[in-house]
Amino acid sequence: MLNRRDLLRAAAAAGALGTVWPLSAGLSPAQAHAAALDLGASWDAAPFTLGVGSGDPLPDSVVLWTRLAPEPLAFEQPLPEIVEVEWTVALDRTMRSRVASGTIAASNLLGHSVHVPVHGLRAGRTYYYQFSALGKRSRVGRTRTAPVGPVSKVRFATANCQAFHDGFYAAHRGIAQENLDFVVHLGDYIYEHGQVGGAHVRDHEGPAALSLADYRRRHALYKGDPSLRDAHAAHPFYLTWDDHEVVNDYSGTEGAAPFVKRRAAAYQAWYEHLPIRSGSALEPRIHRRREWGSLLDLTVLDLRQHRSAQNLANGTILGAEQKKWLLDGISGAREAWQVWINSIMLSQLARPGGGYYFTDQWDGYLSERREVLGHVATTGLEDLVVLTGDWHSAFVDDIRPDFDDLSSPVIGTEFTAHSITSSAYSPEWNAANGPVMGAANPHLKYFEGNRYGYDVYEVTPRRFTTHMRVIGDRRDAASPVTTLTTFHVDRGKAGSFEDPATAGSPAQYRRP
Ligand SMILES: [Fe+2]
Structure with a gap:
């Protein structure tokens, strides 16, 4: 079977990577396209090659997205400067019962991307949408508005860390096929770097993305995995980002x-390729609060754009404005599940004998974490569930205002999800270090690092349930999805519980 990860490794070993990696320097768009096809990429029919998507549902509105890219791996498209694009929203997949429509200009200034903020929709409804331009129609996408008032159940998924060179998006295929209200992307949507042998196997360096042309090509290549396009067409997305949308471990306020x-180029390309509701393509406002009826509040955090350097006495991961907004939101929170969309690990992850595994996560911003979690404790915020990506491994943690003080109360639960494809540590590392991390971190309840997938959450007024979905093999685009294990949190009771039926599933650490 076709296997782009091993193909790339073989090409790198033979010193012939330039003939295979589609983003290599010096390739014409046609050569890049052919190289991408060799790695299993395909695109929708032109000009809607990159598919369609929708995002940021509100009770009366969603953002519809597409981008005209007849030559997806070219920087400048063979299109007029301005192309009129028609959009249609309907109640049925055949697009006969139309409820809204209009036209919008796709400009080459923003890569002929289209972002339509559709208003006047009804709350808690499924809609279908389609674009047409240049005499061609896009595929039909499905979306959903947020409900208002009482809601008996919501089902959603998170995805994170989808290095194209590390495997096929069987996990996105699974997401596309799930019955969901929405999807949350936790960041590392693309990887800017040139290495194509896996995050921990630096066996080759290709060119890194630096310019708008580079970032555009990279996003277009990622959209060349049909499973990712299927996931966007199937569900609306709420998005945040992490570092690799720009560059590894960056701070947005430095440099x-x-x-x-470079950062401006990366931000623009990110905006151009995703269903973002934003007045500004260059400094997107990502931190925001969204309500899913009276059931759930989503607090979406931006832990990149406004942060300072790590390990400063008065460092900030949120920035002053976002921190005040978060603290005010904690003080004023209503009775609902409080779900934080948090790209990088909030819980402490201490090394045995002192120090932390990574200070690019909240462990590098200790005073701000103490302030935020102290505020959660003193205001009595309840029903806090934090959803996290970045680690390429699954964790479950109890959140405490002071992780070193086991007499301090548990104030929430953090679920860190597996990556879609991005390489985790080796099975040997995981087997050796799972128990070490568990021993050094009494709040850490579960660690599993040998798999790839996504989380699905089923939330009712009484219970928040997390299903860890995993794929069998990221080298197989059709790899089946199974549920590795299931945890839940009960309303009004801090702390998580693993389903006894799956508590015997393989993991490298489980707190007894
Ligand atoms: Fe990642």
Whole structure:
């Protein structure tokens, strides 16, 4: 079977990577396209090659997205400067019962991307949408508005860390086939770097993305996995980002002019390729609060754009404005599940003998974490569930205001999800270090790092349930999805419980 990860490794070993990696320097768009096809990429019919998507549901509104890209791996498209695009929203998949429509200009200034904020929709409804331009129609997408008032159940998924070079998006295929109200993307939507042998196997360096042209090509390549396009067409997405949308471990508030220019290019390409509701493509406002009826509040955090450097006495991961907004939101929170969309691990992950595994996560911003979690404790915020990506491994943690003080109360639960494809540590590392991490972190309840997938959450007024979905093999685009294990949190009771039926499933650490 076709296997882009091993193909790339074989090509790298033979020193012939330039003939295979589609983003190699010096390829024409046609050569890049052919190289991508060799790695299993395909695109929708032109000009809607990158598919369609919708995002940021509100009770009366969703954002519809597409981008015209007849030559997906070219920077400048063979299109007029401005192309009129028609959009239609209907109640049925055949698009006969139309409820809204209009036209919008796709401009080459924003890569001929289209973002339509549709208003006047009804709450808690499923809709279908379609674009047409240049005499062609896009595929039909499905979306959903947020409900208002009492809601008996919501089902949603998170996805994170989808290095194209590390495997096929069988996990997105699974997401596309799930019955969901929405999807949350926790970041590392693309990887900017040139290495194509896996995050921990630096066996080759290709060119990294630096310019708008580079980032556009990279997003277009990622959209060349049909399962990702299927996931976007099937469900609306709420998105945040992490570092690799720009560059590894960056801080948005630091850097000289070349970095500022690179960051602006990356932000623009991110906006151009995703269903973002934003007045500004260059400094998207990502942190926001969204309500799913009276059942659940989503607090979406941006832990990149406004942060300072790590390990400063008065460092900030949120930035002053977002921190005040988060603290005010905690003070004023209503009775509902409080779900934080948190790209990188909030819970402490201490090394045995002192120090932390990574200070690019909240462990590098200790005073701010103490302030935020102290505020959760003193205001009595209940029913806090934090959803996290970045680690390429699954964790379940009890959240405490002071992780070193076991007499401090448990104030919430953090679920860190497996990656879609991005390489985890080796099975040997996981087997050796799972018990070590567990022993050094009494709040850590579960660790599993040998699998790839996504989480599905079923939430009722009484219970928040997390199903860890995993794929069998990321080298197989059709790899089946199974449920590795299930945890739940009960309303009004801090702390998580693993389903006894799956508590015997393989893991490298489980607190007895
Ligand atoms: Fe990642």
